Amino acid sequence: MFSVAIDGPAGAGKSSIAKAVAKELGVIYVDTGALYRAIALGCIKMNIPVENETAVSTVLEKIRIELVFVEGTQHVLLNGKDVSEEIRTEKVSMSASTVSGIPQVRAFLLELQRGFAKTQNVIMDGRDIGTVVLPDAQVKIFLTASAQARAMRRTLQLEQKGEPADYEKILEDIIKRDHNDSTREIAPLKPAEDSIIVDTTDLDLEQSVNKIKELIKGRMK
Numbered sequence: 001m002f003s004v005a006i007d008g009p010a011g012a013g014k015s016s017i018a019k020a021v022a023k024e025l026g027v028i029y030v031d032t033g034a035l036y037r038a039i040a041l042g043c044i045k046m047n048i049p050v051e052n053e054t055a056v057s058t059v060l061e062k063i064r065i066e067l068v069f070v071e072g073t074q075h076v077l078l079n080g081k082d083v084s085e086e087i088r089t090e091k092v093s094m095s096a097s098t099v100s101g102i103p104q105v106r107a108f109l110l111e112l113q114r115g116f117a118k119t120q121n122v123i124m125d126g127r128d129i130g131t132v133v134l135p136d137a138q139v140k141i142f143l144t145a146s147a148q149a150r151a152m153r154r155t156l157q158l159e160q161k162g163e164p165a166d167y168e169k170i171l172e173d174i175i176k177r178d179h180n181d182s183t184r185e186i187a188p189l190k191p192a193e194d195s196i197i198v199d200t201t202d203l204d205l206e207q208s209v210n211k212i213k214e215l216i217k218g219r220m221k
Helices: 014-025 033-045 053-062 090-099 103-119 129-133 147-160 167-183 205-220
Strands: 003-007 028-031 065-070 073-078 122-126 139-144 196-199
Touching (some): 014 122, 028 073, 033 065, 053 103, 129 139, 139 205, 196 205
Parallel strands (some): 139 196
Antiparallel strands (some): 065 073
């Protein structure tokens, strides 16, 4: 099996880029961030404060997460319900950053993530794919962009959906999440030693997709 690990901070475009590249290369795309978002959403629905590590760890036995693929598109099921859209709110995003620092949550999801790469060719994105989840991936990419560029992209995404978007608040949240992700004790956000660093600050989506695609194709030969 051939595996590609794409890591990077929130808003770097990992999901959009990885999804597009996977489609063009004909491989499965796995968005691991969606798994942590599903855990966070489960806690929110059960009124479990995500800052309470003990409470979150205890409630994991009541959470069942599945990834299903419909015509190559990933759908996230939480206790049997498709929550693919519901997990994309800002509240869930920030809560996901908090629960992802809980060791029991990471252990809970680790084998699920690795299982996909054992049976099919995958492009998997997240925060610790190259360092922890798939340390033997044939290609490891660390995708990044300036906090300002990432905040602007998110602002435009929300505006296009007709949702309220406050650039300054989004920038503040991104900087806070960067700090949380990079300073946590368990699997902090950092490039794997053999990662290729790709900065997309000055690249649009098409340029980013083409650059990542060529990097992967070069290793697949």
